[in-house]
Amino acid sequence: MTPIFENLWEHYIFWSVVVSLVVFVWLFHHSFWFTSQDGEKLPNVDDLKLGVFPKHNDDMRLEVAWTVLPFILIVWLTYYSWGPLDAMWTSPDGGVHGNECEDGQSSNNRMDSAGIIESDCYHVIEITGQQWFWSFDCLELETTLCDTGTDSMEVYGSVPVLSLKKGETYLANMTAIDVTHAPWFQHLGTKEDALPGQQTTLWLPISDTMTTESMILCAEYCGDAHSIMAAKLVAHN
């Protein structure tokens, strides 16, 4: 889990607990306080009568209150979730990840307290999904920046490996040969569909604190060997 995710998660969990506490305390209080016993003559405060539309039981102030309060809460949550979006969807040029790196230039990326990563520039790689394996292409990048290979894993057998350098930021141009796939970079907390006949992009900012090895799984159902369409991401120094 990335710092961005953990940050948002903790914030959302806080508000979830607040909302659940309000609802559940209210619910449990009312379910035990406003009860009646069998055999007791049931009170009929609203004078309910069969075949008569009952008296309105409403209070404008309360109803407005619980329209406005949740609205304020979601406005706040939207505002809070907005921040990391710039980092996710920054345009390929001139955004938080700068322009494409010149030869020999380093992205030199750094993470702020919210977990958002900024870089000087980025490198371009290519990812192609196919039933049922991933192909990585480093294009013209030197092997110190980006390397591909295969590795044997205990349960998945032979898997392709993408080896990227810590501190560097990559833009993956993705496409698929046959049907839709989606690489889930589990430790980058990110995924995006690789569509046949179209190109999608995905930012892969490899921070200095990134774990050395992590999994890439296919997250878009693609047929028979979907669950073992795996790859390994290695972050090297």
Add this chain to the structure above:
Amino acid sequence: MRISRKKRLLIGLVLVISMLAMPSAQSLPGGISGVQESGCNCHGAVPSDSVAGSIEGLPDSYNYSEVYNLTLSFEGGPSQPGNVNQGGFHLWASEGELSILDATTQLYNANEVGHTEAGNDQTSWDVIWTAPATDRNVEFVLHVNSVNGNADGAGGGTSGDMWSKVSVSLGGPIEILEAADPFVVLGVLILVTFSLLVITLAYVFYRKDPDSFDWDNFSPWLADWLTTTDHKKIGTLYFVAGLFFLGVGGIMAMIIRIQLSVPGNDFLTQDQYNQFFTLHGTTMIFLAAMPMINGFANWMIPLQLGAADLALPRINAMSFWLQPFAALLIFTGVFSGHGADTGWTGYAPYSVSEATHSGTTMWAAGQILLVASSTLTGINFLTTMAVMRAPGMGWMQMPLFSWSILVANVMLFLSIPAFGVGLIQVYLDRVIGTAFYDIAAGGDPLLWSHLFWYFGHPEVYVVIVPSFGIISEVIATSSRRSVFGYRSMVYALAGIGVVAFIVYGHHMFTSGMSPTLRFVTMLTTMLVAVPTGIKIFNWLMTMHGGSLVYRTHTLWALGFLVTFTLGGISGMFFPSIAMDTHLHESYFVVAHFHYVLVGGTVFGFFAGIYYWWPKATGKMLSEKLGVLHFLTAFVSYNALFWPMHRLGVWGMTRRHHTYFVTTEEALGSLPMEAAGWNMFITVSGFIFFFSNFILVFNMIVTSIRGQDAPDDPWGGWSFEWMTSSPPPAHTQYKLSDGTWGLPTLEDANEHIANEPGVMGRWFQRLMVSDEESEGASN
């Protein structure tokens, strides 16, 4: 417009020809494959028994990925003295890969091989077949063409040309075939369930009158059920169908859970698992939830509106009878082991690719029937609500359950055409080779996702909104109060109905859709919290100052408030896109939608069943069994789905037939304790599954020896409680003066019932007024 006789004749002729032409196209994943029907693709002569083709080199059952040398040959054919018989062939293999050995043969694709120019005049050819790596039933179709008299004619001898077809089937390795086949398990369980249903029905019939239990008395009873247009009987049929498929979907869920109980399990192959989760989703949404909603609506809408029946009883019967046949189509592939394997979302281009099973075609066809059924139902309920409300019942005096069905049907009515269009495109792509989703021909990989979710998101609200209606009725009646904020409840329902159409993009946050659209749907998705929040707080406030009567339906309604709130809160995590990119397609999503669809929809249905059962059957359900059902189901349900949230955050992915835990901290895949939680989930799942049989048991026992139900057992105000329990075929209501007839609604409020608000006036302008329609009929 008048169409001339000639034109009609011409149109008729075109239709007849197209119908005759259709069967020649065979439904294969690749589209038209005429070559398998018509034999060798170079000669169109007649088939003949005198030609005998053979495939040698095939084992009785293949070994995984083993390579086999096949010799294809033929004998016989037309004979003419002095000439030898020579010819060509075409071989198709449903699975595995064909390849060639020499220049006499050529490969069309991995499944098809034929002879070349060089191999044209032979009687035997050699090819190679590589067996599939998974357990499949393989079919071979060999066409051989025998030509006699090659020397005749300038064109190279097509005279004396006969062909013949040989089909061979082949199974996988023996030891796999002998293992318990989950499809057989599923089939047996479905048959057992169905038989129990039939036996129960027979027993109910026997109990009615033991002396006249014979076919002569039974057949009119059966005929009555098959041809009925009575809304109550159709409602019951819907309900029985819905409960039956709830059981079937549940069995599939249990088989899925057996597979996932331990990491690396091989109870199901990935291929089987794919079919099970596809059909679990399709069954639960379209064959269990939707029929149960229609069951409730069929029973209760006319009763709540004070009408005698629905507006269009025959259309109603038709919408029901489309469903069993649609169900048959959807399940057609399963029993041959070739069921739909696309997921209930059926994402193109996968759903039109050759990798999918042939059952996907039938799955699409079945759902097209369901689209038709839902559209007809929508027309019926909207018409009934527009024109058949009792005098005195304006739009804003309709009971909230009726309002929820109104909103659900408007949503369904506006969204389902998109789904229908998408399904027809997929069907045509698969059957006659159109190219809507053929990427190579310029098809759009995202079009299906847009069409599907434009329907799919309103659809999940269609499924939950009727439960809102039921809960509103149950909480108000059980609290002995009128529902808090009736008007804001209606506006919130309508608000959900509107918002439903502008949020679907959140299913596509990681799909490559335009970032602008994603951002817009992030904002609108957040908005869903507002109307649902209003509803939850209104329900809580309804209890305030009331006196809650604890019945089973009350318990289910309170349980609904807990689980639906939790499901709503977990739903708020998805519109935060930076979190969604991690949670998307993980078990967190699975946990969320089961919390709203089981904890919301199904719990609402259970509340509705306990609430209206006495009205519909005239028998009270046992409260003791009801409480036992609630307690076991509620606890096991939460134990079943709550841990899935954590599994999703850890990185367990949806639709993977298995998962692996690891101690390697570095890999960051699932930690060791994930295995324990999965086993816990499976055990809880089985308890939840079996706990629901308490309800079935309760229904059967009490309908045999239950107490008779009074007309208004819970003290509700709406019209359904004014009829007898059970109500007569043509509903009569007991009026306040003691006579029976159709009721008029009184209103305890100041405002005048028949003066609609702005929305009501706008709506009524669309309707034919009473005066006009009376004028027309006179």
